[in-house]
Amino acid sequence: xxxxxxxxxxxxxxxxxxxxxxxxxxxxxxxxxxxxxxxxxxxxxxxxxxxxxxxxxxxxxxxxxxxxxxxxxxxxxxxxxxxxxxxxxxxxxxxxxxxxxxxxxxxxxxxxxxxxxxxxxxxxxxxxxxxxxxxxx
Amino acid sequence: xxxxxxxxxxxxxxxxxxxxxxxxxxxxxxxxxxxxxxxxxxxxxxxxxxxxxxxxxxxxxxxxxxxxxxxxxxxxxxxxxxxxxxxxxxxxxxxxxxxxxxxxxxxxxxxxxxxxxxxxxxxxxxxxxxxxxxxxxxxxxxxxxxxxxxxxxxxxxxxxxxxxxxxxxxxxxxxx
Numbered sequence: 025x026x027x028x029x030x031x032x033x034x035x036x037x038x039x040x041x042x043x044x045x046x047x048x049x050x051x052x053x054x055x056x057x058x059x060x061x062x063x064x065x066x067x068x069x070x071x072x073x074x075x076x077x078x079x080x081x082x083x084x085x086x087x088x089x090x091x092x093x094x095x096x097x098x099x100x101x102x103x104x105x106x107x108x109x110x111x112x113x114x115x116x117x118x119x120x121x122x123x124x125x126x127x128x129x130x131x132x133x134x135x136x137x138x139x140x141x142x143x144x145x146x147x148x149x150x151x152x153x154x155x156x157x158x159x160x161x
Numbered sequence: 162x163x164x165x166x167x168x169x170x171x172x173x174x175x176x177x178x179x180x181x182x183x184x185x186x187x188x189x190x191x192x193x194x195x196x197x198x199x200x201x202x203x204x205x206x207x208x209x210x211x212x213x214x215x216x217x218x219x220x221x222x223x224x225x226x227x228x229x230x231x232x233x234x235x236x237x238x239x240x241x242x243x244x245x246x247x248x249x250x251x252x253x254x255x256x257x258x259x260x261x262x263x264x265x266x267x268x269x270x271x272x273x274x275x276x277x278x279x280x281x282x283x284x285x286x287x288x289x290x291x292x293x294x295x296x297x298x299x300x301x302x303x304x305x306x307x308x309x310x311x312x313x314x315x316x317x318x319x320x321x322x323x324x325x326x327x328x329x330x331x332x333x334x335x336x337x
Contacts, residue, residue, distance in 0.1 A: 041297045046305060048316075080328075087321050090314055124296035127306040134317050141324035148331040 029057040037135045041127055047134025054135065055142030067150055079144050086137030090130055200268055200279035204231060208276045215239055215249050215269065224276075233280075236267055247271035265289070 037050030062070040096113060115125045192198070206227055214221045220239050228235050236251040251267035264286065268279040287304065295303040305313050 041299055041302050043299065044301075046302055083321060083324055087317055090317060094310070094314070118296075120294060120296040123294070123303075123307055127295065127297055127302060130306045130310070130313070131302070134313065137317050137321055141320050144324050145327045148327050151332075 026057050026061055029060065030054060033057065033135075033139075037131055038128070040131045041124065047131040048138055050131075051135040051138025052142055054139040055146070058143045059146050062146070062150065067147070071147060071151075074143060076147075079140055079147075082136055083140035083144060084137075086133040086135065086140070089133030089136070093126060093129060093133075198282060198284050200281055200285075203233065203267075203278045203280055205272075205275045205277045208271055208274050211276055212247075212271065216241065220251075234266075239269075 033050045033053035035050075036045035036053060037047060040046035040050065058070060058074060061073065093113070100113060113122050113126055115122050204227070206224065211221050211224060218239055220236055225235055234253050237254045238252040239249050240252075242248040242250055247270065249269040250265055251269060253264055253266040265281055268281055270277050270279065287308070288300065291300060291303050291308075292298060295307050297303040297307070
């Protein structure tokens with residue numbers, strides 16, 4: 025079930041431009057797959073699957089992708105300084121196609137951040153609960 | 162203290178009545194021609210001798226003066242709405258880098274012996290021009306990521322901040 029959920033979430037993110045969905049929704053679905061893993065197996069194994077260091081890096085990576093695209097726009101728009109006007113990025117020779125492509129990248133950035141943050145919050149809450157029980161015993 | 166539930170019930174009933182009364186004025190959901198979605202009224206002007214030049218595609222001088230007197234940008238071109246008598250679309254050309262296209266801006270309609278001048282709402286442009294400008298078929302997506310890019314960047318930052326604050330509050334024992 026878990027790989028199917030992850031595949032579906034990737035579908036939601038990538039087809040966000042043509043169908044319903046997008047970065048936020050796809051990220052939450054991807055995060056929920058990790059929650060399912062922890063529910064089915066255990067929290068130690070879940071943490072091994074997605075270590076804390078990777079989680080922390082991922083949660084800021086998405087935001088960096090988003091803001092970095094905007095900064096690239098400022099640099100490449102050559103003096104106009106239009107933040108987040110994706111048309112100036114040199115992916116394809118067409119202004120409009122650049123915008124369409126950059127929307128996809130932005131959605132991916134949003135998806136990565138949302139996924140990492142959801143998983144991080146879930147692990148923090150669940151981990152603490154377990155610790156408290158251990159102390160009481 | 163005993164009368165409190167009764168008073169609360171009456172207040173809730175009054176609030177419901179108020180909401181229903183207000184909701185009567187809301188236009189039908191999804192109607193593309195309802196006023197808040199389509200246009201904003203600017204002013205009205207006497208229609209005498211203005212109609213013929215508008216039909217020929219010329220902007221009359223006194224209409225132009227009226228626009229400038231009220232501080233609106235003057236229109237550059239006018240054309241009839243296809244299939245409608247007494248309605249005109251007016252275009253404004255903008256001097257903006259990489260977007261130096263003219264835009265559908267005013268909507269002039271004849272009502273009685275007056276010409277009413279409306280300005281199109283932003284939503285009209287969003288629906289009509291969005292796909293060709295961004296190359297994305299989904300209206301919600303190009304709104305979210307392109308036209309409102311700043312907004313979405315802020316939303317993502319809010320989620321990031323929420324995650325970081327949960328880490329700071331709950332994750333102790335000196336590890337990050």
